[in-house]
Amino acid sequence: MTTPRVVITGLGAVTPLGLTVEETWAGLSAGRCGIARIKAFDPTGFPCELGGEVPPYRIQDHVPKSFRKAVKLMCRDIELAVVAAKEAVASSGLVTKGVDPEKVTVDPTRIGITLGSGMISCDLTELGPAVGVSTTDGQFDLHKWGKDGLSHITPLWLLKYLPNMLACHIGIIHDIQGPSNTITCAEASAHLAIGEAAQIIARGGADIALAGAAEAKINMMVLVRQNQLYRTVRGRNDAPETACRPFDVDAAGMVCGEGAGIVVLESLDHAQSRNARILAEVEGIGQSHSLNPAYEHLEPDGTGIRIAVEKALADAGIGPEDLDLIIPHGTAIPQDDLAEARGLQDALGSATGRISVWPTKSMLSATGAAAGAIDVIAAVRAMNERVIPPARNFTKPAAGCDLNIPTERREGRIRRALCCSYTHGGQTAAVVLRAFEGDGAK
Amino acid sequence: MKTPTTTERVVITGTGIVCPLGNDVKTFWEGILSGRSGIDFTTVFDASTFPTTFDAEVKDYDFRQCIRQPQLHEKCSRSSGFALGAAAQACKQAGLDVETAHPNDGIDRTRMGIYLGAGEGSFDNDAFFGSLVAGWDAQQQQLNWPRSIRFAMEHMKPAKELEQEPNMAAAHISLLTGARGPVRSCLTACAASTQAVGEAMMLIRRGDADVMIAGGAHSMIHPLGITGFNLLTALSRRNDSPQTASRPFSGSRDGFVIGEGAAILILESLTSARRRGARILAEVVGYGSSSDAFRVTDMHEEGRGAIQAMRAAIADAGLTTQDIDYVNTHGTSTQENDSIETLAIKAVFGDRAKQVPASSIKSMLGHLIGAAGAAELIAAVLAIRDDVVPPTMNLHDPDPKLDLDYVPDVPRKMPVRVVMKESFGFGGQNNVVILKQYSEEGSKRVS
Secondary structure, three states: OOOOOEEEEEEEEEEOOEOOHHHHHHHHHHOOOOEEEOOOOOOOOOOOOEEEOOOOOOHHHHOOHHHHHHHHHOOHHHHHHHHHHHHHHHHHOOOOOOOOOOOOOOOHHHEEEEEEEOOOOOOHHHHHHHHHOOEEOOEEOHHHHHHHHHHHOOOOHHHHOOOOHHHHHHHHHHOOOOOEEEEOOHHHHHHHHHHHHHHHHHOOOOOEEEEEEEEEOOOHHHHHHHHHOOOEOOOOOOOHHHOOOOOEOOOOOEOEEEEEEEEEEEEHHHHHHOOOOOOEEEEEEEEEEOOOOOOOOOOOOOHHHHHHHHHHHHHHOOOHHHOOEEEOOOOOOHHHHHHHHHHHHHHHHHHOOOOEEOOOHHHHOEOOOHHHHHHHHHHHHHHHHOEEOOOOOOOOEOOOOOOEOOOOOEEOOOOEEEEEEEOOOOEEEEEEEEEOOOOOOO | OOOOOOOOOEEEEEEEEEEOOEOOHHHHHHHHHOOOOOEEEOOOOOOOOOOOOEEEOOOOOOHHHOOOOHHHHOOOOHHHHHHHHHHHHHHHHHOOOOOOOOOOOOOOHHHEEEEEEEOOOOOOHHHHHHHHHHHEEOOOOEEOHHHHHHHHHHHOOHHHHHOOOOOHHHHHHHHHHOOOOOEEEEOOHHHHHHHHHHHHHHHHHOOOOOEEEEEEEEEOOOHHHHHHHHHOOOEOOOOOOHHHOOOOOEOOOOOEOEEEEEEEEEEEEHHHHHHHOOOOOEEEEEEEEEEOOOOOOOOOOOOHHHHHHHHHHHHHOOOOHHHOOEEEOOOOOOHHHHHHHHHHHHHHHHHHHHHOOEEOOHHHHOEOHHHHHHHHHHHHHHHHHHOEEOOEOOOOOEOOOOOOOOOEOOOEEOOOOEEEEEEEEOOOEEEEEEEEOOOOOOOOOOO
16 A cells, blocks of 8 residues: 655745745845834834734735625734635646636545644734723723623624634635644644645545645734743844844844745645646655753754654655755744754754755744745745755854855755754654656655 | 555543543543533633623642642643643553653653644733733724833733743643654644544554544633633523533523633554553544535534534444444534534434434533543543443423434433544534444454
């Protein structure tokens, strides 16, 4: 018995560098930076006033006419996911209900959806009027909130913020009736979602799946904790474009952002039977856990990363010598970068020095759950274009980060790419992608 | 991806629970079989002016009493604390070592994983609402952001805030057990922990893990969570009689009763369980998942997604509806769920629908949201162990349209070999898991 191979046939991305995969790739390959002072609200008072925000868009333009009313129920995270899903489905050539209800080419019961989501923090201005009527002597009064405040909030408020609503809206738009899951493992969510969706296809649970993640971390309450924990960069508010410096000797923290990345996964048989354009193969998934009682950081030796990478390679049936590109998690938080570098070095051994490592958060910012999916898309584009763009904001490696990070553009065949991610709770994940060159041989 | 090397049978070797009916499996089950209610007035916060003033809370619980090294988890949220206690119990029953760097239970930690359906952490009400009050400009009807930010930066406690993220319950269990295998956490609303158990089974079948610590942990009993459900008018408002408010399948049902808790099952490959000589409680034989793709606010009117998930699970198990002795329903006590779930069961079971007992323990337990499915799966394990079907309580005025055998009022002694557990989430995710009494000869599943 052989496992069906799983391939990627569609890509969709919404990032601080653009509203499409093409715009995002153009930005990445030019080394453009999507980080600036936060515009969504006045961030004065935060040590880090910077963010990676998605360019302006109108959500109504990205949903079918029949669905326009439902945009009222979409928080920012849902919107980003819906936009990315639209592009991903369109680029796959599949005709779902969301593309054209008259010409559907897919069996809705054979499509699944597995998305990663963050814990969605609500829009604070929406609660303002309710809070306004719920104070006594300038203090919040829960009695008044229960009695009078509730009537100032829209009845369906909760539904805007449940993490599974990303998949719910996309599922309704595109009529996805197969397995649906929402992975809530913070920054590891996208890789875990892509992995689980690929496994569902491999076990015959679906022919096609949308997988990826979206998250909007440009929310005041989210940024409070990142700032308080000294995770965000300090002292760089006047130089946004050079603020985020993964693995660099001057790295001083991360910059939070927002975005979405969604891929269309398909069994190779299904993709070939409809002559789909195959962009890459999902070859291996690995995951593990970092054990560190100081949860906000990886364990210093990077064991959790090492095990995830080793498992991903084993799942793909390859060795470190088969990799040509790594997109690391690389937040630019110095001790986490060092731990990740150590984990990679231990997993890859003597091959470490040969494999190009291309951190993307210097341009894309840290987009939470979405980051892993955007990185997978960046890796697919790099493989398709046979280009590894230069790392941005990297001049000299931080002590101990002995990785092969290119400062100049590299061209040539990329056989396989590895993407890594980890969370501040400890989950680690790695995905191996293989360039699909039509041969089918392994 | 690699070719699966196994088609492993997956068994349950441990269970643990912290829930409104008690903080261990024995107390939980005695409560269920005696028809006790875990529901009472809200004490977690002052809900006296909310439209609904009651819920199903975990009582008399302190995770520090349940583990040896509570200092490693000091900042953990309410629901992560529940998860730690439930996981410690489940591991103990399964003979798995916890809180040691050198486990001696024969399980390679890189082959031990975790899959939880888990929700948000504890909510710092004072700092959250305080930040809003500080910044809200009633004249302009807008937020003065810098004022809110200043208040929040001064009053929020960063380590506690970190524990808000839904992946943290899994992180705490990982530290408790040393698990370094596949660690995932999902949140598909009320279907989350049934999905977690189903996907955990799949990871073992695939050969990715020998042991999965699977289940759920959730508490939405905080002012914003309760605000949200009240606004949706999803909660029962029977404030004069909390204990009879959850009345699944009854004609006078008026909403669900929100609960909280954690439930953990140890899933293990049969090979591993046999090698360790672990006691096998039941076998997990089938899993099916689907989505409604219908409306954000409502279930599909004919239960299309629910039907598809049930059929997928039955097929996955290599069984037919004839084999199923008991359906542990989602049975929330909302008008919509109980009607549509009944329709779906009828569509799947056909002529046999009225012969299959279908009860809801939410009548006693309340609705544990993300943790509900796992708690109810533990009831299913015990139903198989004791050959008894737990009752649906508070079913005194039947709904004429709902005419299945809901097992009203008292538990029923009868042979129970196969149980189907179904869970349906807000947003249209449907998940079904089938458990079977363990026997050497095994299941008929061929794949």
